[in-house]
Amino acid sequence: MPLERANRIDEQTRSRFGFRTYRMRVLGLGLGTICVGAVLHEHGDGPGLWLLLLFNGLVWPHLAYWRVRRSADPINDEYRNLTFDAAMGGFWVAAMRFDALPSALLAVMLTMDKVIIGGPRFGARTLGAMALTCLAASAAWGFAFEPRTSYPVVLACLPFLAIYPMAIGFATHAISRKAQQHKDLLEKMARFDAATGLMNRQQWLYAVSVELNRYQRARRPAVLVLIDIDHFKQINDTRGHTIGDGVVEEFARLMKACLRDADTGGRYGGDEFGIVMPETQWEDAIVAAERLRRQVAAYAFTRDGLRCTVSIGLAEISPSMATVSDWIDAADRGLYQAKRKGRDCIVVG
Numbered sequence: 199m200p201l202e203r204a205n206r207i208d209e210q211t212r213s214r215f216g217f218r219t220y221r222m223r224v225l226g227l228g229l230g231t232i233c234v235g236a237v238l239h240e241h242g243d244g245p246g247l248w249l250l251l252l253f254n255g256l257v258w259p260h261l262a263y264w265r266v267r268r269s270a271d272p273i274n275d276e277y278r279n280l281t282f283d284a285a286m287g288g289f290w291v292a293a294m295r296f297d298a299l300p301s302a303l304l305a306v307m308l309t310m311d312k313v314i315i316g317g318p319r320f321g322a323r324t325l326g327a328m329a330l331t332c333l334a335a336s337a338a339w340g341f342a343f344e345p346r347t348s349y350p351v352v353l354a355c356l357p358f359l360a361i362y363p364m365a366i367g368f369a370t371h372a373i374s375r376k377a378q379q380h381k382d383l384l385e386k387m388a389r390f391d392a393a394t395g396l397m398n399r400q401q402w403l404y405a406v407s408v409e410l411n412r413y414q415r416a417r418r419p420a421v422l423v424l425i426d427i428d429h430f431k432q433i434n435d436t437r438g439h440t441i442g443d444g445v446v447e448e449f450a451r452l453m454k455a456c457l458r459d460a461d462t463g464g465r466y467g468g469d470e471f472g473i474v475m476p477e478t479q480w481e482d483a484i485v486a487a488e489r490l491r492r493q494v495a496a497y498a499f500t501r502d503g504l505r506c507t508v509s510i511g512l513a514e515i516s517p518s519m520a521t522v523s524d525w526i527d528a529a530d531r532g533l534y535q536a537k538r539k540g541r542d543c544i545v546v547g
Contacts, residue, residue, distance in 0.1 A: 218369065219276055220263040222311060223283065225365055229358035230307075231255030233300040234290045236354030247293060254286055277316060284308050284324035288332030295344040296336075299355050307362055314370055391465040393443060394450035402464025402472055407522050409462075409474050413515045421483035423473040423512045424529040425453070425490075428541040430469035437504070445499050445506060452497060456490045472529075480514040480546055487512060487544050495542065507542035509533055514546075 234251055262279040269275040287308040291301040308328065313321030336342070347355075391398045397405065409420045427433075427449060434442040446469060453471060457463050466472040475483050487510045494508050511532025519525045532547025539545065 217263075219280070219315065220259065220266075222365065222369060223259040223262060223279075226307060226311065226358075226362055227255045227259055227283070229362055230287075230290075230304060233303060233351070233355045233358050234294060236351045237294040237297045237300055240348060240351060241295070243293075251290075254290075258286075277320070280312055280315065280320075281324050281327050284312060284328040285331040288328035288330070289335045291328075292332045292335035292339060292342075295339070295342040297347055297351060298345040299347040299352060301345075303355055303358055307358070307366075311366055314366065393447055394465050396450055396454070396471070397462065397464035399464065399466055402462065402466065402474075403522060405462040405464065405474050406472075406525065409476055410515065410519070410522055410525060412476070418477060419479050420515045421475045421478045421480055421512055422515070422525050422529045423475065423483060423487055423510060424466065424526070424533045425471045425473070425487075426509045426533055426537070427469040428507045428509055428537075433504075433506070437500075441500060441504070445504070448497070448499050449494060449506070449508070452493055453490060456486060456493070458486075472526075480512060483512050483514070484544055484546070491542065491544060509536040509541045510544040511536055511547050512544065 231251055231254070234255075235248075238247055238251065262276075262282075266272045266276050266279065287304045291304055294300055305325075305328065309321050309325050312324040316324075389397060389401045396402075406422065412418055413420055427445065430442065430445070433445055450463075450465070450471070453463055453473070457473065458475075460476050462474040464472050475486070478486075491508055491510060494506060497506075498504065499506055511529045511534065513525060513528035513532060515525055519528065528547040530547065532545040535547070536543050536545040
């Protein structure tokens with residue numbers, strides 16, 4: 199992958215991370231402002247606290263997102279923003295004089311989303327920041343402690359209690375689904391050749407071993423086919439590796455179009471390919487291989503009409519083949535004889 203593309207993907211990932219936390223911050227702090235505001239109103243607190251609450255709940259989410267969008271290290275800066283959120287949660291718990299329900303809501307919700315985003319260690323660290331800020335603010339107010347929650351405050355907390363956990367659930371599901379997609383992609387990259395979409399050498403050899411084991415158990419027929427693009431080195435030398443790569447990709451597409459659902463195709467080497475054909479005898483395999491050989495010979499691989507041919511060797515499995523190497527060697531002998539006969543032909547090994 200080119201460096202520019204990798205950087206672009208990394209930038210998109212960081213931007214999505216900042217936007218996800220921005221949306222959750224807007225929702226969470228907005229709902230939390232209602233809870234805290236109900237307690238401040240009940241206590242008759244002055245305009246200073248109200249202005250700070252409005253700034254924290256309504257202005258800070260946008261300011262934090264603006265800061266992350268312009269940061270050279272947005273992920274670390276977002277973690278700092280999340281730590282600040284937790285610290286401010288501790289401040290509001292003290293400001294509410296430990297009113298039971300809203301204080302518990304702030305502590306639990308602000309810790310839960312940090313654990314989801316950064317893991318248990320980050321959740322513990324932000325919980326510590328919350329506790330320290332709460333202790334310092336409470337000391338400034340003389341450790342005021344009024345845990346009783348009135349009915350109006352309970353009503354004010356209900357939107358936070360109902361909506362925010364559901365939002366966290368949806369966000370967590372989206373993250374887990376994305377993680378599963380990345381896992382599936384990595385597994386596919388580990389099994390398949392990136393250029394052709396065929397199985398890579400290791401996985402294809404495993405498929406060969408599975409078919410060999412099936413034959414040894416049930417004596418079911420199967421054929422192994424090895425295919426080599428003729429004069430491929432000359433194409434690379436005279437046309438360049440870009441054209442060579444294009445030839446490989448186009449040939450793989452032609453080969454996949456000729457495969458049955460039961461067949462397994464793979465890229466055995468640079469310009470060498472293999473097919474495992476279960477429930478097949480060599481006479482039927484030759485028919486399929488000849489169809490592929492003719493399609494390749496008739497195909498224009500470039501706009502200026504570059505033509506290619508393939509040499510094909512195949513071997514039907516037999517009791518004398520005890521290992522995968524024995525089977526591959528038999529097909530490889532056929533491939534070698536096809537090249538000696540002038541290429542663009544099929545030989546049974």
